[in-house]
Amino acid sequence: MLIMSDGYSSSKKTDDICQDVCAQHATRAALAMSRLRCILRGYDVKTYIVVFLILPLALFGLYLHVQKVTYFLRPLWDSPPRPFREIPHFYHENVSMETLCNLHGWKIRESPRRVFDAVLFSNEIDILRIRWNELYPYVTEFVLLESNSTFSGLPKPLIFATNRHKFKFIEPRLTYGVVGGRFKKGENPFVEEAYQRVALDQLLRRAGIEDDDLLIMSDVDEIPSAHTINLLRWCDDIPPVLHLQLRNFLYSFEYHIDNKSWRASVHIYRSGKTRYAHFRQADILLSDAGWHCSFCFRYIREFIFKMKAYSHNDRVRFSHFLNPKRIQDVICKGADLFDMLPEEYTFKEIIGKMGPIPRSYSAVYLPQYLLNNAEKYKYLLPGNCKRGSG
Numbered sequence: 001m002l003i004m005s006d007g008y009s010s011s012k013k014t015d016d017i018c019q020d021v022c023a024q025h026a027t028r029a030a031l032a033m034s035r036l037r038c039i040l041r042g043y044d045v046k047t048y049i050v051v052f053l054i055l056p057l058a059l060f061g062l063y064l065h066v067q068k069v070t071y072f073l074r075p076l077w078d079s080p081p082r083p084f085r086e087i088p089h090f091y092h093e094n095v096s097m098e099t100l101c102n103l104h105g106w107k108i109r110e111s112p113r114r115v116f117d118a119v120l121f122s123n124e125i126d127i128l129r130i131r132w133n134e135l136y137p138y139v140t141e142f143v144l145l146e147s148n149s150t151f152s153g154l155p156k157p158l159i160f161a162t163n164r165h166k167f168k169f170i171e172p173r174l175t176y177g178v179v180g181g182r183f184k185k186g187e188n189p190f191v192e193e194a195y196q197r198v199a200l201d202q203l204l205r206r207a208g209i210e211d212d213d214l215l216i217m218s219d220v221d222e223i224p225s226a227h228t229i230n231l232l233r234w235c236d237d238i239p240p241v242l243h244l245q246l247r248n249f250l251y252s253f254e255y256h257i258d259n260k261s262w263r264a265s266v267h268i269y270r271s272g273k274t275r276y277a278h279f280r281q282a283d284i285l286l287s288d289a290g291w292h293c294s295f296c297f298r299y300i301r302e303f304i305f306k307m308k309a310y311s312h313n314d315r316v317r318f319s320h321f322l323n324p325k326r327i328q329d330v331i332c333k334g335a336d337l338f339d340m341l342p343e344e345y346t347f348k349e350i351i352g353k354m355g356p357i358p359r360s361y362s363a364v365y366l367p368q369y370l371l372n373n374a375e376k377y378k379y380l381l382p383g384n385c386k387r388g389s390g
């Protein structure tokens with residue numbers, strides 16, 4: 001505004017000079033040209049810079065960052081989901097199961113429930129191993145389904161099938177299934193995802209699940225802690241559907257984002273009623289029940305695969321997002337792979353979470369298999385952000 005008024009005041013002076021100069025010109029075309037020149041002369045250099053440089057750049061910038069702007073303004077167009085009723089979670093390794101059940105207001109059972117752990121597998125081989133080892137003592141049957149299509153409709157090799165020999169310890173308790181992709185071009189990835197979850201329901205019945213069994217519904221990278229599942233299988237009167245609050249990590253356990261992961265859930269199975277889903281299904285949330293490690297991959301190529309494959313693949317807005325060197329830099333900075341703003345519902349939280357995730361140096365409360373095999377899974381622990389190319 002300041003610049004404009006500046007231009008305006010100086011143009012008054014130049015107008016008079018112009019009139020004299022301009023009148024002397026003969027041809028109409030030349031007259032028009034010099035009029036234009038006169039008008040332009042009325043504005044100073046700063047005005048030109050604003051009109052021809054800064055304004056187009058700002059518009060271009062806005063175009064590149066529409067997503068950021070809409071995310072930043074999210075508190076204006078979106079309201080947070082209904083809050084959960086978070087229930088306290090009591091645990092100490094040296095407290096008896098009966099006392100633990102009682103602390104939650106539940107009673108201990110004579111024998112534990114059977115537990116089914118069902119996942120849709122994409123390419124998270126290392127995280128799968130950590131998950132299955134964590135839950136192994138308490139899970140009756142592991143159910144894994146994989147498809148030859150990603151959610152985004154790209155063909156995918158059967159990665160679990162080719163690595164199955166590495167999971168010998170699970171073999172007697174494994175129900176494995178394959179579902180063929182539908183490869184519909186241009187379809188919303190959430191449709192393929194829903195289709196695969198229905199197939200998982202069928203696989204669960206084939207695995208022999210029955211009423212009153214405990215069913216864990218979660219993504220591979222949402223790992224309930226072993227003691228949480230042990231508690232839920234031993235106690236009576238637990239809620240029939242319970243969400244698990246998990247600690248949220250990104251790239252490795254070095255980057256602890258927050259404690260707000262809630263999508264994993266545990267169900268007391270009811271045939272005909274229980275449907276495998278990954279959305280909100282109840283109001284109760286059990287506090288501090290495990291870990292969610294997103295994009296926790298060993299190789300850069302796995303990051304690239306996941307970025308293209310998952311349901312939010314529209315976030316790959318520019319091809320340079322898939323550049324391996326950029327991905328490595330982003331991981332070591334704790335920045336965002338898709339250059340997005342935090343998805344929060346208040347300005348305070350958005351601003352509070354902007355910029356890289358601070359490093360955590362704590363490896364105190366992590367899956368036991370990870371610490372027992374720290375050398376092999378070094379990249380998941382604090383201080384090891386460098387990834388191999390594979």
Ligand SMILES: *[C@@H]1O[C@H](CO)[C@@H](O)[C@H](O)[C@H]1NC(C)=O
Binds near residue numbers: 094
């Ligand atoms: C566990 O409890 C027993 C008996 O109450 C006690 O002797 C032992 O030191 C406790 N262990 C830990 C790790 O607290």
Ligand SMILES: *[C@@H]1O[C@H](CO)[C@@H](O)[C@H](O)[C@H]1NC(C)=O
Binds near residue numbers: 155178181
């Ligand atoms: C995917 O799997 C289905 C069923 O197993 C098969 O018929 C189909 O040819 C496969 N498609 C690709 C692209 O591998």
Ligand SMILES: *[C@@H]1O[C@H](CO)[C@@H](O)[C@H](O)[C@H]1NC(C)=O
Binds near residue numbers: 256257259
């Ligand atoms: C997550 O919860 C734990 C235990 O309640 C707490 O110590 C930690 O500071 C929390 N971390 C974040 C990032 O909120």
